[in-house]
Amino acid sequence: MIGENDSILVFEYFTASGEKDKSIISEAEELVFSLLDDLAEFNVDLVINSSYENIAGEYENVNPIFIDVNIIDWLKDNAADFKNAIFIAAENDNNLYEITRILEENNVATYTSTSNACFISSDKYETYEALPIDVPQPRSFRFKIDPKGYWKRAIDNLHEKWQAEDPLTPLKLIIKPLVGVDCEDIVILEDIDDLSYDLEKIFPPGSRIIVQEYIEGSDISVSLISDGDKAIPISLNEQYVELKDNKGIYLGGKLPYESKYKDEAFEIATKAVESIDGLRGFVGVDLKINADEKDVYSVYLLEINSRFTTPYVGLSKVANFNIAKSIIELIDGKITADDLDVSLDGGVEFIKSGDSLDIRRF
Numbered sequence: 001m002i003g004e005n006d007s008i009l010v011f012e013y014f015t016a017s018g019e020k021d022k023s024i025i026s027e028a029e030e031l032v033f034s035l036l037d038d039l040a041e042f043n044v045d046l047v048i049n050s051s052y053e054n055i056a057g058e059y060e061n062v063n064p065i066f067i068d069v070n071i072i073d074w075l076k077d078n079a080a081d082f083k084n085a086i087f088i089a090a091e092n093d094n095n096l097y098e099i100t101r102i103l104e105e106n107n108v109a110t111y112t113s114t115s116n117a118c119f120i121s122s123d124k125y126e127t128y129e130a131l132p133i134d135v136p137q138p139r140s141f142r143f144k145i146d147p148k149g150y151w152k153r154a155i156d157n158l159h160e161k162w163q164a165e166d167p168l169t170p171l172k173l174i175i176k177p178l179v180g181v182d183c184e185d186i187v188i189l190e191d192i193d194d195l196s197y198d199l200e201k202i203f204p205p206g207s208r209i210i211v212q213e214y215i216e217g218s219d220i221s222v223s224l225i226s227d228g229d230k231a232i233p234i235s236l237n238e239q240y241v242e243l244k245d246n247k248g249i250y251l252g253g254k255l256p257y258e259s260k261y262k263d264e265a266f267e268i269a270t271k272a273v274e275s276i277d278g279l280r281g282f283v284g285v286d287l288k289i290n291a292d293e294k295d296v297y298s299v300y301l302l303e304i305n306s307r308f309t310t311p312y313v314g315l316s317k318v319a320n321f322n323i324a325k326s327i328i329e330l331i332d333g334k335i336t337a338d339d340l341d342v343s344l345d346g347g348v349e350f351i352k353s354g355d356s357l358d359i360r361r362f
Contacts, residue, residue, distance in 0.1 A: 001109070001332045002042070002084050007063070008328075009082040009108070010035060011047035013089040013099070016071035018049035022355035029055060030357050031088050031308055034316040036062060038324035045082065047071060072098055079106035086111040086281070086324065088308045090181045091122040096307055111328050113306035114228075114278030121276065121304040122179050124210045135272050136297040138212040142178060147205040149197060155211055159192045162213060172214035175199070177207065186248050188214055215300050217291040220257060221284050222269035223311045225323065227330035228280035230337050231273035233266040234319065235344060237311045239286070240351070252351035252358075255314050256344055261289055264299050272301055281327050284309035310357075314348030317361065 002008060012035075014028040029052075036044065036059050044062045048055055056064035067074050072095065079085075085108050089096045100115040113121070120126045125142040141158055145151050155173075163171045175187040185202055189195055203209055219239040224231045238257035242249045259265070269285035284305040290298050316323055320343045329335045349360045 002328060005043070006083055007043040007045050008039065008111075009045050009047065009085040009087070010039065011071055011087050013071055013087075013095055015052045015055060016047045016049055016067065016074075018051055018068070018070075023352070025052075026356045027310060027313075027352070028088070030313045030359070031310070034313050035086070035088065035308070035324055038316055038322050039086075041325065042328075047074065072102070075099065075102045075106075079103055079108055082106075082108055084109045084111070086328070090307060091118075091179055091305075092181055094119075094122060094179060097122055110281075111324075111331050112281040113283070114280070117276055117278030117280075118306050121279065121306040124176065124178055124180075124303055127276075127304055128210075130276055131272055131301070132275055135268055135275070136300045138174075138215050138300055138302070140210055140212045142208065142210050145200060145203045145205050145207045145209065152195060152197065152199075155195060156192060158211060159195075163192075172216075174212050174214040175203070176210050176212070177203070178210050179208070184248070186243075188243065215288045215290055217300075218289040219286070220259070220265060220289055221253070221286050221309070221311065222265055223255075223309065223315060224269060224273055224283045224285065225327050225330065226273055226280045226283060227333075227337070228278060229274070231270045231279070231283070232337050232340065232342060233270055234323075234342050235311065235315060236262045236265055250310075250352070252349070253311060253314075254347065254349040255311055255318075256347055259289065261299050265289075268299055268301055272304060276304070279304070279306055280331060281306075282308045282312055282323065284311065310350065313357070314350050314359065315344070317359070318344045318346045318348055320345055 012028050012032045014024055046056050046062045047065045050066040050068055056062045079102055085103055089099050097118040100118050103110050104115055120130050128140045143151050173189040177185055219241045221237045223234045235256045237253050237255040239253045240251040265287055273279045273283050286302040288300045320341055347362050351358045
């Protein structure tokens, strides 16, 4: 629990580690600014790479800590000096799990998901196995790309088995890294005959992958906050995703998204988050509105992001409550879900344009 005079450790992985890719940094900076704006009432220790010292310049409540090493290496040596932390990181290379584990081992109270919850949600198949049967998910199976090529026969056999369950509907497959972020490195197989050993150019031997049935439809997400027990859906978001050259490119989105499936999406996302122990703080749940109206399910869950996601940038501008402050007070037990008015004042569209993230209110 944060005391009256306590500070809170804040950082974002890329800006703290000195990432130079402007297309990454533009989004990372917007996330940092949103979080710092929400934490205006707190004493903040902000870890930032010395090349991004301008980020902390306008905040009187922020004590900047400039570093020139990777944030994970810095935390191994310095985490024990802090009591509380709220941070932004993604699943790449298990960074989210690793950072959380280091903080926990140093007895730092975190206002994000636990390391075990991060481990489960970062691994798409662990998530698939952890969720109850009444959370609709695409059929899924995990494989390891072995050097002898046995993986191809295994996927062929899996396709044959799944296709036999519904022989009248052509089955498409999607192949993804088991642990990945932002739709990176995906392969969609329109026809099983398209499966070839060229897959190893994308997933080299030793790679762990998940193979799923491909659900046609609209990409959406639900943003929630949770105290680790009760999850509160804030908004339904439209996702702009382009599939090109074996990559799903995230182009931005719009919130709130009006859909007749909003209540169903909220129910599925809430049930999913509450089903995995330790999911708390800000959580994003990616879903698909099914284009096949004959299917028994209208909405499918694709994955859970146990972290601040891009919609937080938009939500922080239109929410009628302070999101980060509410997360802290919920986890500290100072308020309950019933105390919150999670309504929105207008909407936001956010689009990745070159090296910038363009934000427009409506």
